[in-house]
Amino acid sequence: MGLKLEKENKHIQQLDRRQMLKKSGLLLAAAPFYFGLKSCVSGAKKTLDADVIIVGAGLAGLNAALLLEQAGFKIKVVEATDRLGGRVHTAKESDVPGHPELGGNGIGGGYARVLDAAQKYGVSMGPMRPRTEARKGELIYRIKNNFILPQDWPAHELNTLPEGYRSGTPAYVTWRHFGKINPLPKNDLAAWRDPKYREWDKSVYGVLKKEGFSDDDIKLVMGTNSSYGVDAQNISIMMYFQILTWIGQQNASTGKGGAIVGGNQRLPEAMGAAVNQDIMLNSPVKSIASEADATTITLDNGNSLRASYCLVTLPASALRHIQMSPSPKGMQQKGIQNLDYTPVVQLHFIPRKKYWEEDGLPPSMWCDNLAGRFMALKNDLRDPERVTSCVAFLNSNVALEIDKMKQADAIALVTKTLEEMRPSLKGALDFVYYWTWVNNPYAGGAYAYWKPGEISSFANKLADPIGRIHFAGEHTAVMNRGMEGAMESGERAAFDLMTLIG
Ligand SMILES: Cc1cc2nc3c(=O)[nH]c(=O)nc-3n(C[C@H](O)[C@H](O)[C@H](O)COP(=O)(O)OP(=O)(O)OC[C@H]3O[C@@H](n4cnc5c(N)ncnc54)[C@H](O)[C@@H]3O)c2cc1C
Numbered sequence: 001m002g003l004k005l006e007k008e009n010k011h012i013q014q015l016d017r018r019q020m021l022k023k024s025g026l027l028l029a030a031a032p033f034y035f036g037l038k039s040c041v042s043g044a045k046k047t048l049d050a051d052v053i054i055v056g057a058g059l060a061g062l063n064a065a066l067l068l069e070q071a072g073f074k075i076k077v078v079e080a081t082d083r084l085g086g087r088v089h090t091a092k093e094s095d096v097p098g099h100p101e102l103g104g105n106g107i108g109g110g111y112a113r114v115l116d117a118a119q120k121y122g123v124s125m126g127p128m129r130p131r132t133e134a135r136k137g138e139l140i141y142r143i144k145n146n147f148i149l150p151q152d153w154p155a156h157e158l159n160t161l162p163e164g165y166r167s168g169t170p171a172y173v174t175w176r177h178f179g180k181i182n183p184l185p186k187n188d189l190a191a192w193r194d195p196k197y198r199e200w201d202k203s204v205y206g207v208l209k210k211e212g213f214s215d216d217d218i219k220l221v222m223g224t225n226s227s228y229g230v231d232a233q234n235i236s237i238m239m240y241f242q243i244l245t246w247i248g249q250q251n252a253s254t255g256k257g258g259a260i261v262g263g264n265q266r267l268p269e270a271m272g273a274a275v276n277q278d279i280m281l282n283s284p285v286k287s288i289a290s291e292a293d294a295t296t297i298t299l300d301n302g303n304s305l306r307a308s309y310c311l312v313t314l315p316a317s318a319l320r321h322i323q324m325s326p327s328p329k330g331m332q333q334k335g336i337q338n339l340d341y342t343p344v345v346q347l348h349f350i351p352r353k354k355y356w357e358e359d360g361l362p363p364s365m366w367c368d369n370l371a372g373r374f375m376a377l378k379n380d381l382r383d384p385e386r387v388t389s390c391v392a393f394l395n396s397n398v399a400l401e402i403d404k405m406k407q408a409d410a411i412a413l414v415t416k417t418l419e420e421m422r423p424s425l426k427g428a429l430d431f432v433y434y435w436t437w438v439n440n441p442y443a444g445g446a447y448a449y450w451k452p453g454e455i456s457s458f459a460n461k462l463a464d465p466i467g468r469i470h471f472a473g474e475h476t477a478v479m480n481r482g483m484e485g486a487m488e489s490g491e492r493a494a495f496d497l498m499t500l501i502g
Helices: 006-023 026-041 059-070 112-120 174-181 195-200 204-210 215-222 237-252 266-274 330-338 355-359 396-404 407-421 454-459 482-501
Strands: 050-055 075-078 139-143 146-148 285-290 295-299 304-312 323-325 345-351 364-367 373-377 389-394 429-436 469-471
Touching (some): 050 295, 050 482, 059 075, 059 482, 195 454, 204 215, 204 237, 237 454, 389 396
Antiparallel strands (some): 285 295
16 A cells, blocks of 8 residues: 655654564563653653653644554643644534535545554545535536636637646646646655755746736636635745645555545544543643753643653644744744645535526536635435535635635625526525634644745755754655645654654
């Protein structure tokens, strides 16, 4: 199942050594000795709450917690919210029928760690649950106040895109070009951070201008329902190269991806259930101090915890609200302060009637207005043709604009937009659930995106330890992205800590 990547295997080999030790009883035998020795050596250390306090119970934090615990270390996990999973978050069935994913959705066939964890902690893989990509024949575009079927778009009079980019959903047409000019070697997943390629850490905008795109065209393909960032000026083409190289590896893998049956959140829940030591929910961390021989973690409620080391797995957007001592310096500080996260806001509806049968148009829409990607979701495994709910999945500037509004006003505005552009939707939608990743102090957006110059200046600095404070989380991953990236980062940090603690 695993990715056969030499560099990744380094960690796996280390894990195997630990597992072998554990199997042979050596590690278990060593653990009491280790803790016993510690308490003899230093009276002060007796007061420590753990060897490692892990801040954040997303996939990065939970993976690190499990690896450290299984290697015999004393750990404690501290999580701000009342649930496990962070940006892996499945809606409750009682909130939205079909319990769509609010966060991490697709699990690739090459997600070796995620798939291993699913198997190990007893959750099953099922089919992928399309969310922002409609099935073939189920999508229509809404561009400049016109409904246009995908097959009519290439020759449509409103299509001003340069030759070679005229077919396909506008948000995806540039990928073909990015693929053609990708300078990164196919089998080197870490190359995107190599200073050798730094000349490519530049804006997508300039690249598209050279290809003959007008500013309006660039807005359509990069600033409308874009899965990454907000606009072409503020995103590095190097990030697209990384994604393409990584997708190439994913596609080459023989593993079987999809989604977790019952919702992806069942995975972090199962991982959390396998952690034997403390996981403290509803415990936002306010400050972290690294001292000569320990770290002190202070919670919002004023309580504090002490451990030899602290592993912080928060996205940079949440980390910048934590007071750290010593404070980050130089490029690391710049990265923590500036790394931005893709804005995503979702409005969920239940269709009261089959509006698509009434007007004969496809049920899902890719819109250049406030309705974003309006998708009819089919999330009933027993009845895969049934529309269980609809989502207006908003990205880019639209998500930022909606996020600033009062929720009731935002819901009214999106509903009005939908009803005005498509009369069959009038009175057809019951609003049921609103979710924002932007206006969320513990996330600050969906996932990191890199602006021009950021990869070459601070990508390699974000995970540098500050004294006894270590870092993990999706934004620190080198070889992978998304959920697998989070797992990779937790694993890397856990092994670093094991080496340090002994
Ligand atoms: C809309 C969306 C779509 C996505 N789609 C995909 C996809 O299709 N495939 C894919 O692989 N990935 C996808 N991802 C990305 C993936 O979900 C994330 O990369 C991954 O879950 C991040 O895990 P993490 O552990 O690094 O961070 P998080 O999951 O964010 O974990 C950090 C934890 O820290 C907690 N925290 C924050 N502040 C504090 C504090 N002050 N004190 C204590 N705890 C705190 C948070 O509550 C959270 O639980 C998507 C994400 C989103 C939001």
